[in-house]
Amino acid sequence: MSKHPHDHGDDHSELDEMDLRVRALESVLTEKGYIEPAALDALIDTYQTRIGPRNGARVVARAWVDPAFRDWLLADATAAIASLGYTGRQGEHMVAVANSDDQHHMVVCTLCSCYPWPVLGLPPTWYKSAPYRSRAVRDPRGVLADFGTVLPETTRIRIWDSTAEVRYLVIPQRPAGTEHLGEEELAALVSRDSMIGTRLADAPGQGSQP
Template identity: 80%
Template sequence: MSEHDHKHSHDHSELGEMDLRVRALESVLTQKGYIDPVALDRLIDTYQTRIGPHNGARVVARAWVDPAFRARLLRDASAAIASLGYAGRQGEHMQAVANTPGRHNLVVCTLCSCYPWPVLGLPPTWYKSAPYRSRAVRDPRGVLADFGVVLPEYTEIRVWDSTAELRYLVLPERPAGTESMDEEALASLITRDSMIGTGLALKPAP
């Protein structure tokens, strides 16, 4: 290892307080033999690069451009998602629900924080919070407004309660003006929140 590499690997000047605490805890647990740093690095890499909302975005983008895949996704989401290589724990049983001009879907887990990890990664903090879990059922329109989503009064809001047995993926509406965009470009418009229902797909740049 060069002097530059050695200095870089131990330079914590740009790390925040929480990062420093995590690294210190990791060091102590490694020294005591409680964790395997190689296994930990592999787990972190999995959730940073292999599992996350980018997987769900690819599923939605495929449904936007491929009517046959869309039909399969709505009929048997688990199989359709697995056909793209996204499967695993917390995503064994999936159901896709499609937004339409007259209906908007919102996902919540009222008991804990059941969430489709293979396509959306780890759940955000707010998804696990008691206020979201209770208000999403009682006042879904108000919750959406808090997220900046204001829907017409005629739009029905359907709330889906995710469980350990069944998890949901919202298929947001495809934005206007995207007819010439390919699948990869479309995926960049699909956010995590739009696949939970607390957001909408992004509009394409002018």
């Protein structure tokens, strides 16, 4: 596991100052009738759980079926991802890392919530929380266990610290028994959390994860 020089400690609120300000602003705008909370929630849900993660899942599925694309993705993720039409703010400088039997990758932003929007949508609340940001570095196996992911002790865990300059995409391992599946079917097995590294890709027939 890689170490990071920042120590955030344990005594942090789930909401940082910026989150509190955003919520206060949302309350004011709602009271004045400028926004409809239900519509806003639906919009956020679309970007957080549908549009963004779907894009990343297609990138992963292409890497699973196309060795040349996989090599390109690992060598120049920004260009490879852009070739599929996924570009934009928060995705200008991408790095892809691939899980294997020997090594598992997990992404965190220890300072704030840097996140690859074009391929993963909006970051989930837990990704932005201080407990995740600090524990992912100090106790990655414990964090993975919280997500139901238990790895062999022989598997090394590497933590990647996302920044304003570089954002990461984890390529989860392709599940066994999927040799007969096409790209679209494979993409359905790739969850947002598996591309952050907190979970594994779904096995065929397994319920979809976030």
